[in-house]
Amino acid sequence: LTQASFAEHPLVWEGTIDHRLYQKNIADAASHKNTLVILPTALGKTMIAALVCADMLYKYRDKRVLMMAPTRPLVSQHLKSFSAVLKIMEEQVAMVTGKTVPEARRAVWDKRDVRLVFATPEVVRNDLEEGRLHLKDFILLVFDEAHRAVKDYAYTAIAREYVGQSMHPVILAMTASPGAKKERIQEVCNNLYIEHVEYRSEEDGDVKPYVNPIDVKWEWFDLPEEYRYIASVLRSMLDERLKWLVQRGLLGKKKDTRWIFKRDLIEAGEALRYRLELTMEEQRGPIYVAIMNQSAALTLYCLELIESQGAHSLRAFFERIEEEGGRAHAALLKDPKIMEVRALVEKAPVEHPKARRIVELVKEYCCGSSDSSNKQQQKGRVLVFTQYRDTARHIVDDVLSSTGIKASRFVGQAKRQGDEGMNQDEQAAVLQSFREGEFDVLVATSIAEEGLDIPEVDLVVFYEPVPSEIRYIQRRGRTGRKAAGSVVILAANDTIDTRHLYASKRRVERMKESLSSINAVLAPVKRAFLEPNPVTAEELAALEGWRARAEERLRKEVAEEIGKKKGGGPVDAAVLDAEVKSRIQQLRKKAISAEEEMLTGAFQREVERAARRIHTELAKAGVKGADVELLREHLSLDYPVLNEALKKLEKLRRLAWRNEDTVVLADNLAAAKGDIYSIRVEKVMQGRAVVMINKKWRARLNHYDYSGPRELLKKGATFDVVGELYRQEGVLGLKVKQIV
Incomplete structure (x- = not known):
């Protein structure tokens, strides 16, 4: 691939893929040998795959490409992304999943005019075994989520068959994280016949030009004795x-308790709360105990506040949870050690050394230097990031205000106890005032990281280190600064700041160590030379003509819409052109921006809501589980949200896959022993319910005999269960083992 082939590739629509050097370098390698690409979220794995596919489809007009992803929603997402950027006719693209009947799948495999196929791996493996598919005509196979290629996962068998059947096999494997252990990475490479590994982070030389150029400086402080x-x-x-x-x-x-972080405790709490949602009231005691101990997250939070933020933030936290109430909060505040800590915090007059440094930095950048030889701007602007609203308020109202420095908070819309947040109009007004120079310092919480566009900033200050690479990218890359600037990261010695930094560095270093030695031991794959047979000019013209006809159809639809709104009459050509152009751009942007969108806090909150809704639906579905596509339609979820929600539940071990199309609660995966009964709920009382069984017998359902979703226990509800009938003191009882 040449540099020009990325900006103006014959099979890529103009303006849909940015030219990025690291993507070019990786795609160059991946076009010639089997390559494992390891890229963090938002650095563009999907677009690299699209570029490699475009190059292969262009150079070898009689060959085909197969792209695989583990689930049907992921396959659908990739199909949309590729269709938005590649010059390829609709009839040249196909999707093959378990929902596609064998005869239709055979038709796709046999039809060589279908040049780009998206599929789930189980179907590909099955069709290879059944003789419906031969891979000799495929010039490229793409394996997404390649870290799954271990043991007997379908990817392993497919790669083996491909290398055996094709004279010129090329494999592109992609993952965000193959794991830090060398053995695991080696197994993935062996199973996919990988010859070369490409790994990048935003610190690499060919990536840096595409992230904001900044000078990062760490400053360390010792905590006061108190x-x-x-x-x-x-x-x-x-x-x-x-x-x-x-x-x-x-x-x-x-x-090792030293390496347990807030994220571990939050995930444990989520898993316990999912379990609690499916538990009858009287059975919740042990889970409540576990959640109370899981509230160690609150203690860890207190530790983080005093070490990383200061006494003011910890004091505000205690006041807030006292007002909010709640069992876990009350238990924490009654603990003798917390009572001692609270008394000490109330007395602590000492400011955190970070706060004092904020004042010095702001004066340096906002007030400039009296030395005329110093070329620093006399009036700069500073953006301070902190994770906590209490800290933001303290910096603005107390620390900076006391020195006469004008500053403003910038926080999200969510309402918190004692904090109304800021609506969109208020946020816009603050940013406009900042741009116009009404104040010199903006103090923003992490929720404001996404979409914050302040190109005039000279200095960004992190009040605390961020433990995740994604958050780091957000703070550096989402501020929208066009010119080089500076970042100062403030950290306290021998505190959670240090542990966050060390844990993050250790993960990266272990991965780099493993990868640095992997390439040296990877074996080359024997392949025959294949003479390029590129797409002709006439074929390219036909592809572009097909898109032009599609856009003309869109133009007619838009013209009709505008005409109806106007109540008839001619439609202004300029207005029509602008609307058509806008819609095309929106369609393309929506298709190719999913990976970058995953960084935003709003997206993550949407994923959390979706995960809970999916969990509830699966509890109702019982052992049969639910079809993911029907779930998506029923819950009205976008593919990116659905995919991330499923991954979240899978990570929490609350969800399992029966096959590529069907998900089930992990607790329902193993079939319970017993008879199947049809249940109708007649009456619900404290601690028990009365149910009609098989329209024949009335029985008591005690709380300790039922661990299914509470939502099912409503008068008139009907469902099937695996259970066992018994008699106790002459009363028929039912023990429910599983929801069918």
């Missing part, structure tokens, strides 16, 4: 609770 003592009390309290959770296996495989 803070260190408070932290020691919280740490001793935290260790007790973490050991309790570790002993009961509630934190996965983690054993």
Whole structure:
């Protein structure tokens, strides 16, 4: 591939894929040998695959490309993304999944005019085994989520068959994370016949030009003695609770309490709460106990506040949870150690050293230097990022205000206890005032990271390190600064700041160490030379003509819409052109921006809501599970949201796949022993329900005999169960083992 082939590739629509050097470099390698591409979220794995596919389809006009992804929603998402950027006719593209009947699949495999096929791996493996598919005509196979290519997963068999059947096999495998262990990466490479591994982060030389050029400086501070003592009390309290959770296996495989972070505790809490939702009231005692101990997350939060933010934030947190109430909050506040900490925080007059440094930095950048030889701007602007609203308020109202520096908060819309948040109009007004120079410093919480566009900023300050690479990219890359600038990251020694930094670096270093030695041991794949047979000028013209006809149909539809709104009469050509252009751009943007959108907080909140709704639907569905496409339609979910929600539930071990199309609650995967009964709920009382069984017998359903979704226990509800009948003191009872 040449540089021009990325900006103006014959099979890529103009303006749909940005030219990025690292994508060019990776695609160059992937076009000639089997390549495993490891890229963090939002660096564009999908577009690299699209570029490689475009090049192969263009160079070898009589060959085909097969792209696979583990689930049907992912396959659909890729089809939309590729269709938005590649010059390819609708009839030249096909999707093959378990929903496609064998005869129709055979027709796709046999029809060589279908040049680009998107499929789920189970179907591909089955059709290879049944003789419906031969891979000799495929010039490229793409394996998405390639880290799954271990043991007997379908990817392994497909790659083996492909290398055996094709004279010129080329494999492109993609993943965001293959795991840090060298053995795991080696297994994936062996199973997919990988000859070369390409790994990038935003720190790499060919990636840096496409992220905002900035000078990053770390500044470290020692905590005051008062803070260190408070932290020691919280740490001793935290260790007790973490050991309790570790002993009961509630934190996965983690054993060392030093390397348990808030994220681990939050995930444990989510898993426990999902379990709680499907549990009758009287059975919740043990789960409540586990959740109370899982509230170690609250203790860890307190520790993070005193070490990383300051006494003001911890004091505000105690006041807020006291007002909110709640069982976990009340238990925390009654703990003797927390009572001691609270008393100390109330007395602590000492400011966190980070706050003092904020004042110095702001004065340096906003007030400039009195030295005329200093070319620094006399009036710069500073953006301060912090994770916490309390800290943002404290910096603006207390720290900076006391020194006469004008500043404003910028926070999200969500309402919190004692904080109304900011609506969109208020946010827009603050940003406009900042641009116009009405104040010098903007202090923004993390929820404002996405979409914050302030090109005039000279300095960005991180009040605390961010533990995730995604958050780091958001803070650096989402500010929209066009010119080089500076970033100062403030961190406290021997605190959670240090542990966040070390844990993040350790993950990256282990991965880099593993990958650096992998390429040296990968074996080349023997392949015959294949003479290029490129797409002709006439064929290209036909492809472009097909799109032109499609756009003309869209133009007519838009003209009719505008005409109806106007109540008849001619439609202004300029208005029509603008609307058609806008709609085409929206369609393309929606198709290719899913990966970048995953960084936003709004997207993650939507995923969380979707996960809970999916969990409820699967609880109702019972052992049969639910078809993912029907779930998507029923819940009105976009593919990116659906895919991430399914991944979330899978990670929490709440969901399992029966096949490529059907998901089921993990608890329902193993069939229970017993007879199947049809149930109709007649009456619901405290601790029990009266049900009619098989329209014949009336029975009691006690709370301890039912662990299914509470939503089903409503008068008039009907459902099937696997269960067991018994008599107790002459009363017929039913023990429900599983919802069918």
